[in-house]
Amino acid sequence: MTTTTATTPSRWKRFRNSYLVYSFKRDWIAQFCLAIFLCILLGAVCAPWLAPMNPYDLTQINILNSELPPIWIDGADALFPLGTDAQGRDLLSTILYGARVSLIIGFGAVMLQALIGVTVGLLAGYLGGRIDAFLMRLADIQLSFSTLMVAIIVGALIKAVFGGAVYSDYAVWLLVLIIGLAEWPQYARTVRASVLAERSKEYVDAARVMGYRDRRIMFRHILPNTLSPIFVISTVQIANAIISEAALSFLGLGMPETQPSLGSLIKSGFDYLQSGSWWITLIPGAVLVVLVLVVNLLGDWLRDVMNPRLYKG
Amino acid sequence: MIAFLIKRLMHAFVVMFVISVISFAIQSNLGDPIQQMVGQSVPESQRAELREELGLNDSFLVQYGRFAVNALQGDFGYSYFFNEPTTEVIQRHLPATLELVIAATLIIVVFSVPIGVYCAIRPRSALSRFFMSVSIIGISIPVFLTAIMLIQLFAIGVDFSPFPSGTGWGQWLNGLLSTEGGMPSYGRGNDLTHLFGTWDSNFFSLDGLTYLVLPAVSLASIMLPLFIRLIRAEMLEVLQSEYVKFATAKGISLKRIYFVHALKNTMLPVITVGGVQLGTMVAYTILTETVFQWPGMGLMFLEAIQRSDIPLIVTYLMIVGLIFVVTNTLVDLIYGLVNPTVKLTGKPA
Numbered sequence: 001m002t003t004t005t006a007t008t009p010s011r012w013k014r015f016r017n018s019y020l021v022y023s024f025k026r027d028w029i030a031q032f033c034l035a036i037f038l039c040i041l042l043g044a045v046c047a048p049w050l051a052p053m054n055p056y057d058l059t060q061i062n063i064l065n066s067e068l069p070p071i072w073i074d075g076a077d078a079l080f081p082l083g084t085d086a087q088g089r090d091l092l093s094t095i096l097y098g099a100r101v102s103l104i105i106g107f108g109a110v111m112l113q114a115l116i117g118v119t120v121g122l123l124a125g126y127l128g129g130r131i132d133a134f135l136m137r138l139a140d141i142q143l144s145f146s147t148l149m150v151a152i153i154v155g156a157l158i159k160a161v162f163g164g165a166v167y168s169d170y171a172v173w174l175l176v177l178i179i180g181l182a183e184w185p186q187y188a189r190t191v192r193a194s195v196l197a198e199r200s201k202e203y204v205d206a207a208r209v210m211g212y213r214d215r216r217i218m219f220r221h222i223l224p225n226t227l228s229p230i231f232v233i234s235t236v237q238i239a240n241a242i243i244s245e246a247a248l249s250f251l252g253l254g255m256p257e258t259q260p261s262l263g264s265l266i267k268s269g270f271d272y273l274q275s276g277s278w279w280i281t282l283i284p285g286a287v288l289v290v291l292v293l294v295v296n297l298l299g300d301w302l303r304d305v306m307n308p309r310l311y312k313g
Numbered sequence: 314m315i316a317f318l319i320k321r322l323m324h325a326f327v328v329m330f331v332i333s334v335i336s337f338a339i340q341s342n343l344g345d346p347i348q349q350m351v352g353q354s355v356p357e358s359q360r361a362e363l364r365e366e367l368g369l370n371d372s373f374l375v376q377y378g379r380f381a382v383n384a385l386q387g388d389f390g391y392s393y394f395f396n397e398p399t400t401e402v403i404q405r406h407l408p409a410t411l412e413l414v415i416a417a418t419l420i421i422v423v424f425s426v427p428i429g430v431y432c433a434i435r436p437r438s439a440l441s442r443f444f445m446s447v448s449i450i451g452i453s454i455p456v457f458l459t460a461i462m463l464i465q466l467f468a469i470g471v472d473f474s475p476f477p478s479g480t481g482w483g484q485w486l487n488g489l490l491s492t493e494g495g496m497p498s499y500g501r502g503n504d505l506t507h508l509f510g511t512w513d514s515n516f517f518s519l520d521g522l523t524y525l526v527l528p529a530v531s532l533a534s535i536m537l538p539l540f541i542r543l544i545r546a547e548m549l550e551v552l553q554s555e556y557v558k559f560a561t562a563k564g565i566s567l568k569r570i571y572f573v574h575a576l577k578n579t580m581l582p583v584i585t586v587g588g589v590q591l592g593t594m595v596a597y598t599i600l601t602e603t604v605f606q607w608p609g610m611g612l613m614f615l616e617a618i619q620r621s622d623i624p625l626i627v628t629y630l631m632i633v634g635l636i637f638v639v640t641n642t643l644v645d646l647i648y649g650l651v652n653p654t655v656k657l658t659g660k661p662a
Contacts, residue, residue, distance in 0.1 A: 273461065
């Protein structure tokens with residue numbers, strides 16, 4: 001794009017002058033949430049360098065250090081600022097690594113959902129007719145069974161078919177697959193609704209008259225115009241996917257304890273709650289809640305800015 | 314209306330058919346029933362004989378037909394673990410789950426309607442803002458974590474004393490921050506009232522109710538914020554409408570406008586969402602029952618997975634599928650009845 005001249009400002013400048021950035025600058029809640037989200041994201045991405053210990057490395061773990069409380073309680077060890085879990089792993093390190101696993105699964109699952117959902121939504125909305133009726137009926141039926149239920153059942157069946165050992169070896173990929181397959185209808189519905197609105201516009205007619213193929217019109221012309229609802233729904237879906245992953249892990253259908261996500265940390269700590277070691281379960285729990293809360297609040301803000309009536313009707 | 318009814322019933326029937334095919338495919342592909350029945354020591358020739366006798370060599374369609382006929386008669390086979398018909402196992406566990414759902418629904422209805430309406434009537438008051446921010450936090454806390462926190466707070470107890478306990482005010486503040494604990498958080502307790510059949514109820518004794526409180530509150534915690542927000546949003550919209558303005562202009566009392574005129578139309582979308590969420594609650598019972606070891610269907614399902622008890626898993630799938638299909642169909646019908654603007658025979662928008 002070398003033809004950009006002084007009359008059309010650069011992409012970065014256009015972004016900086018957009019309404020999105022303008023309203024972001026005026027909304028301190030959104031700024032605060034983004035800051036916290038970026039902190040968690042950074043901590044998770046840089047876990048191998050930031051974490052004092054590697055929880056996957058058995059040689060660094062000493063069972064004698066198990067169930068040490070966080071630093072502000074008597075009997076703590078300064079080496080372990082947030083205490084240790086029942087196996088003697090440093091809780092801060094396991095949380096950083098766990099947030100990494102949770103975020104990978106969250107983003108991966110949302111990407112898969114978006115891939116399936118956007119394709120289905122585009123096809124249904126653009127082609128219409130019987131294909132539309134069939135695909136949307138399918139989405140309706142799947143939505144009528146709650147997404148969590150679908151995820152639990154699919155997870156349980158996969159575990160029953162392949163056995164626990166194989167399941168925990170491929171847990172990350174299986175969870176992405178399960179959560180991705182369970183929640184695509186949300187995307188399909190949203191995309192279809194905006195495709196229906198776009199389809200009757202003149203630029204689509206123009207493209208059709210010029211003889212472009214359907215595929216090109218769908219992906220190059222209509223899809224870019226449906227991006228803002230996709231964007232909005234994606235934030236909410238990331239929060240949902242992280243919660244679903246945690247729920248599956250808590251039920252023992254997710255990440256194994258050797259490679260914990262936030263959900264499996266909560267699960268493994270729950271057994272020690274009655275003996276007074278609340279930190280093993282509640283600190284990862286707090287991290288999970290903060291993560292989901294800031295993503296939800298960012299989603300709320302984005303929805304208000306981009307399309308206030310998206311979730312109506 | 315009749316056409317709509319028939320269409321919905323056909324739809325429900327097709328969904329149940331698909332569920333039954335999936336369930337059957339699971340049942341016939343997972344595990345070897347002969348292995349389960351006779352163990353290791355029986356020779357291969359006898360196994361083959363038994364296989365033929367039981368009809369396991371028939372085609373998929375014939376076997377499915379047999380499965381469907383049995384299922385329609387309420388025969389889903391025997392549970393490997395309990396060694397009794399799966400339907401009896403489910404019947405034993407169903408009341409516990411139903412009581413949990415009923416208690417949670419009561420909590421949701423009692424709290425969400427007044428709070429939602431209040432937040433719509435006074436959207437800018439401090440209390441409304443408080444409710445709205447609590448509700449977004451509530452949505453973000455997974456149900457099992459709410460349950461764990463409730464256990465820590467009310468079953469185990471929290472001793473938090475940052476203030477000097479020597480002084481009177483310090484002690485008072487410490488007492489305010491700490492909790493006693495002592496609420497039961499495990500199982501249903503022993504003080505159950507027998508109603509009929511397999512149904513023992515927690516509702517009719519104080520001791521039984523204390524066992525019900527924490528699980529029911531956890532189960533309600535995920536839906537309550539959702540309903541508060543929904544009722545508020547719908548009510549805000551209704552309050553903007555012409556007929557409410559007209560009613561105000563006529564001089565009808567505000568109380569009557571809010572609770573008779575506006576609330577009626579607010580509840581329309583709430584019914585649809587509510588019905589769907591009732592189904593969703595079945596999924597959350599699995600989580601709640603796991604945390605509280607509540608002896609309901611959800612816990613039974615998880616244990617069945619750990620034991621690879623395929624017939625029980627399949628029966629659970631069929632029953633839960635039936636619950637979802639029935640509630641969704643009922644919700645659609647009720648919505649059609651109470652909202653005459655929905656075109657019954659046409660496609661739902």
